[in-house]
Amino acid sequence: MTTTTEPLETPSPDAPADVVRVVVPPHSLASELRAIRIVWRRDLIRFASDRIRIVTSLIQPLLFLFVMGSGLQQLSRAGTHGVSLKTFIYPGILCVAVMFTAMFSAASIVWDREFGFMREMLVAPVRRSSIVIGKCLGGATVASSQGIIMIALAGLVHVPYNVPMILGILGLQLLLAFAITAFGVMCAARIKQMQAFFGIMQIVVMPMFFISGALFPANGLPGWLTVLNRIDPLTYAVDPMRRLVFGHLHLSAAAHRALDSGVSWWGWRVPGLLEAGMVAALGLLMLAIAVWEFSSGE
Amino acid sequence: MVGHEMARDAPSPDPAIAVHGLEKRFGPVEAVRGVDFEVAAGEVFGFLGPNGAGKTTTINMLCTLLKPTAGSATVAGYDVVLERDDVRRHIGLVFQDPTLDSYLTAAQNLRLHAELYGVPGKLVAPRMRQVLTMVGLWDRKDVTVGTFSGGMRRRLEIARGLMHSPRVLFLDEPTIGLDPQTRRSIWTYIRELKEREEITIFMTTHYMDEAEWCDRIAIMDQGEIVALDSPQRLKEGVGTDRVTIHTDDNEAALEALRECFGIEARIAEGAVLFGVPAGEAFVPRLFAELGVPIRAVSVSRPSLDDVFMSYTGTTIRDAEEDISKHRNRVMMQMMGGRR
Numbered sequence: 001m002t003t004t005t006e007p008l009e010t011p012s013p014d015a016p017a018d019v020v021r022v023v024v025p026p027h028s029l030a031s032e033l034r035a036i037r038i039v040w041r042r043d044l045i046r047f048a049s050d051r052i053r054i055v056t057s058l059i060q061p062l063l064f065l066f067v068m069g070s071g072l073q074q075l076s077r078a079g080t081h082g083v084s085l086k087t088f089i090y091p092g093i094l095c096v097a098v099m100f101t102a103m104f105s106a107a108s109i110v111w112d113r114e115f116g117f118m119r120e121m122l123v124a125p126v127r128r129s130s131i132v133i134g135k136c137l138g139g140a141t142v143a144s145s146q147g148i149i150m151i152a153l154a155g156l157v158h159v160p161y162n163v164p165m166i167l168g169i170l171g172l173q174l175l176l177a178f179a180i181t182a183f184g185v186m187c188a189a190r191i192k193q194m195q196a197f198f199g200i201m202q203i204v205v206m207p208m209f210f211i212s213g214a215l216f217p218a219n220g221l222p223g224w225l226t227v228l229n230r231i232d233p234l235t236y237a238v239d240p241m242r243r244l245v246f247g248h249l250h251l252s253a254a255a256h257r258a259l260d261s262g263v264s265w266w267g268w269r270v271p272g273l274l275e276a277g278m279v280a281a282l283g284l285l286m287l288a289i290a291v292w293e294f295s296s297g298e
Numbered sequence: 299m300v301g302h303e304m305a306r307d308a309p310s311p312d313p314a315i316a317v318h319g320l321e322k323r324f325g326p327v328e329a330v331r332g333v334d335f336e337v338a339a340g341e342v343f344g345f346l347g348p349n350g351a352g353k354t355t356t357i358n359m360l361c362t363l364l365k366p367t368a369g370s371a372t373v374a375g376y377d378v379v380l381e382r383d384d385v386r387r388h389i390g391l392v393f394q395d396p397t398l399d400s401y402l403t404a405a406q407n408l409r410l411h412a413e414l415y416g417v418p419g420k421l422v423a424p425r426m427r428q429v430l431t432m433v434g435l436w437d438r439k440d441v442t443v444g445t446f447s448g449g450m451r452r453r454l455e456i457a458r459g460l461m462h463s464p465r466v467l468f469l470d471e472p473t474i475g476l477d478p479q480t481r482r483s484i485w486t487y488i489r490e491l492k493e494r495e496e497i498t499i500f501m502t503t504h505y506m507d508e509a510e511w512c513d514r515i516a517i518m519d520q521g522e523i524v525a526l527d528s529p530q531r532l533k534e535g536v537g538t539d540r541v542t543i544h545t546d547d548n549e550a551a552l553e554a555l556r557e558c559f560g561i562e563a564r565i566a567e568g569a570v571l572f573g574v575p576a577g578e579a580f581v582p583r584l585f586a587e588l589g590v591p592i593r594a595v596s597v598s599r600p601s602l603d604d605v606f607m608s609y610t611g612t613t614i615r616d617a618e619e620d621i622s623k624h625r626n627r628v629m630m631q632m633m634g635g636r637r
Contacts, residue, residue, distance in 0.1 A: 019494055020425045022417050022463040024387045031416040038413035046401050116397040123363060124414035125386035 027125065035126040039134025040141065043105060047142045057104065057146060061097040064215070065089065065157070081255035086157040088259055091242035092214025094150050094169060095176055095234065101146040102177040103205055105139030106184020110197045113188075128294040132185060136287055139181030140174055147173040158249075165248045169241065175276060176237040179283030186286045189293035208234045219261045230265065237279050239263045240272035312375070314339045314466050314498035315360065319369035322355050329355040331521040332369060337500060337514075339465075342492055344512035345502040346602070352521040353502040354394065357470050360500070361391055374465040387415065390459030390467040394474060396451055400444035404435055404454050407443060408461055415462040429457040432494075433487055449480035456487060460495075467491075469501035473508060485511050506602040515602075517609055524609040529602060536600040536608045539577030543570050543584070544594040551590045558587050573604060 025031065047053065069086035080088060112118040121131050151169055154161055191197050211225070212234035221229060229235050239262055246260040262269050315337040322330040330352040337343040345353045358364040360373055362382045371378045374388035398407050405426065412422045430436040433453035443451065452472060459467055472488070473481040488499060489511065501512070509515045510529050517525040517532070525532060545551040551570050555561045563572035574580045577597035585592060600608075 020421060020428050020463075021495075022421050022425055022461070024416050024462050025418070026387075027383055034413050034416060038410050042399070042402070042406075042410060045406060046399075049401065112399075115400070116393070116395045117399045118397075119393060119395075120397040120399075120411070121414065123361065123386060123391055124411075125383045125416070126414055 024125075032126055032130045035124065035130040036134040036137065039121070039131050040138040043108070043135070043138025043142055046108070047105075047145070053104070054146070057101045058097070058149060060100060061093045061150060064096065065093045065153075068215075069157075081252055081258055083249075083251060083255050083259060084158055087159060087249070089215050090154070090157045090159060091245045092212070092238050094147060094173065094245075095212070095238050095241055096209060096214055097150045098143045098147045098173045098177045099180050099205070099209065099234070102139050102143040102180035103184050103201055105142050106135075106181050106188055107194070107197050107201075109135060109185055109188035110191055110194050113192060114194060122294075129291040132287065132291045132294050135185055136178055136181045136290070139184070140178035143177035143181070144170065144174045147177070159245055160248060162248045165244060168244045172237065172241050172244065172276065175279050175283065176234075179233075179237075179279050179286065182283045182286040182290060186290040186293065189290055208232055211235070212238045213263075214238050217259055217261065218263050230263065233279065233282055235263055236270070236275040239270070240275045243272050312339060313337060313372075314341070315343075315371070315373050315500060317356075317360070317369070317371045320356065320359060320366050320371055321368040322352075322359060322364060323367045328521055330359070333518075333521075333523050335516055335523060335526060337466075337498060339498050340492070340496065341513045342488070342499045342511065343501070344509045344515040345500070345518055346504070346506070346509045346515050346606070347502075347518035348504055351518040353504075353518055354470055356518075357468055357500070357502055361389060361468055362386055387462070388465045390462070390464035392452070392455045392459045392467070392469045392472055394471045396455065398443050398451055398455060398458075400446075401442065403440050403442055404430065404446075405439040407454065408458055411458045411461050417462050425461060425463070429460045432460075432491065433457045434483075449476050449483070452476060452480075452484060453487065456484070460491070460497075463495070464497065466498045466500060469499065471502055471504070473503065473505065481505075481508070506606065509602050517606060519606075519610045525605070532602065532605045533600045536573070536604050538573035538575050538600060538604070538608075539580075540571065540573055540598045540600055540604055541577050541580065541584075542596045542598075543592050544568070545570060545590050545592055547590060551588065551592075554588050554590050558589070559583075573600065573608075 065086060069084070069089055073085045109118070112121070122128070124131075147170070151166055154166075187200050188197065191200065211228045211232045213229055214234070218226075218229055218235060218239065242260055243262060246256065251259075263275070264270065313336040315335075317333060317335050319332045319334060320330060321328070321332045333352075333356065345356065347353050355364065359366050360371055360378060362378050362385050365379060373385050376384040376388065378385050399410070402410070408426050408430070409422060412426070417425065426439075427436060430439055433456055435450065435454055435457065438446075438450070443454065446454065456467075456469070456472065459469075469488070473484050476484070485508065488501075491497060492499060503509060512529060514526065514528050515532065516523045525535075527535070543551065548565050548568070548570050552563050552565065555563045555570070555572060559574075561572050561574065563570050565571070581595060581597060584595070
């Protein structure tokens with residue numbers, strides 16, 4: 001800020017002579033939907049104009065997929081029954097890519113509060129729930145668009161481009177991104193500083209990711225890790241994703257057993273739809289909490 | 299002044315803002331201690347006082363951002379507690395702190411506002427053109443706000459506050475932190491706005507010189523309104539001119555003024571300041587009787603600073619220091635707890 005002075009600008013002479021008077025219509029469902037749409041669109045506009053963010057948020061999943069996947073391959077060739085480790089962790093990475101982007105979208109709420117923009121939204125004559133819902137949908141959309149880039153890489157890890165599979169992946173990504181954004185917004189309602197928010201990410205999101213089985217099969221784990229894995233909500237997003245992708249691979253029965261035996265509760269294999277349903281239910285619950293928090297505050 | 303008579307008479311039957319016994323406490327702190335006033339439609343009404351006098355708290359209650367502890371208020375005819383959404387639809391807000399999205403362009407910021415406030419779709423573009431033209435930012439509408447200077451941002455915030463044609467525009471310290479030239483240009487926009495639109499403007503400031511732009515001002519000190527009238531009348535009410543003298547020994551001059559004339563003067567910025575009726579006529583007596591050599595003297599009509607001084611017995615700057623001391627004490631009592 002070296003210069004704050006600026007030339008005095010006079011209104012241009014071609015300014016419209018008549019005053020355009022706006023009459024704001026009374027509160028209605030349509031006005032709430034409009035508010036949801038603009039909060040959603042704002043996230044998209046910001047994401048699209050922030051190319052650095054698009055690139056940086058891709059780096060982490062790419063590192064996991066190609067560097068770790070290729071590196072550990074040396075150790076695990078015998079145990080993967082001829083399946084590339086990259087192929088194995090690909091479904092997990094599809095989840096991770098979405099997860100971190102969604103968390104960043106939610107973080108912008110903390111950012112908005114620090115930089116004052118939150119106030120502009122909170123004083124508008126719309127319900128707080130519309131703002132929270134718009135925000136969650138925005139985060140989910142942005143994160144899923146990031147997920148699409150990861151889907152495009154399927155060929156590099158020997159996964160076929162199968163239309164029903166891709167649609168299924170998109171659906172799961174959208175669901176996961178929505179749930180994670182809702183979780184992030186729920187946290188952001190209470191958190192006033194960006195550092196604290198990143199702290200939460202470190203102590204909640206990273207362990208959730210590592211425990212979820214994104215990088216290893218969820219069966220045959222040590223007892224303590226099995227318990228943690230079954231509690232981790234992210235497990236129930238990773239498992240159906242892996243099931244979906246592996247369902248479209250031609251693998252030996254032994255490879256399926258070893259790599260895609262799925263999540264089971266006391267010997268009962270949890271159906272994929274139930275898992276997806278759990279993620280959806282949890283997302284809605286957290287959305288409800290977030291709405292409640294924002295409506296009761298200030 | 300034509301507006302003057304209107305301003306001092308009882309406000310019109312349909313006031314833009316009507317406040318009765320409005321109070322707000324934060325724990326042990328009485329931020330606003332029961333204020334009453336009315337603002338007529340079309341007025342530019344200023345709230346003047348040091349930082350911490352309760353101006354922002356009052357404005358926040360009128361904008362439905364804070365619930366009053368006691369009392370009531372209506373804005374644009376709607377009750378600020380019972381008809382919160384109606385109040386919000388009819389007011390525009392420009393906050394002390396910036397509330398723009400600096401990643402979006404000026405036009406995107408305004409569009410977002412229009413959508414949140416439900417401005418009918420076909421009116422968004424013409425209205426945006428109008429408000430941006432008024433604040434001189436039309437040619438920058440597609441520029442990212444992050445690159446704007448402080449003054450441009452404030453102008454954009456004013457334009458945004460006007461997007462939905464509010465009946466009352468609230469400006470909380472609209473010129474704080476801006477250089478004098480930009481401050482002046484903002485005031486030009488505000489006055490021009492009043493000419494063009496049927497709008498009531500309610501603003502706060504702690505720059506005394508800015509209050510001159512208002513039709514009427516309320517002086518607030520320690521949570522209470524201590525004076526309310528047009529700037530002209532408030533100044534007339536002081537009844538004294540301001541005399542400033544430069545001497546080699548200010549302390550001695552202070553003492554001599556007290557002994558010879560019974561005047562309580564004060565020292566500010568290396569000069570001795572005091573108020574007397576008919577200042578010019580007093581100067582010859584001063585030179586003859588003071589007994590302390592005077593290097594320079596100036597006489598001026600009372601400023602709003604003097605008005606503030608005469609109502610509160612302190613300068614606005616001293617009042618701010620007192621308040622921050624008081625605040626610290628209260629904070630200590632609250633065991634360093636909540637903000």
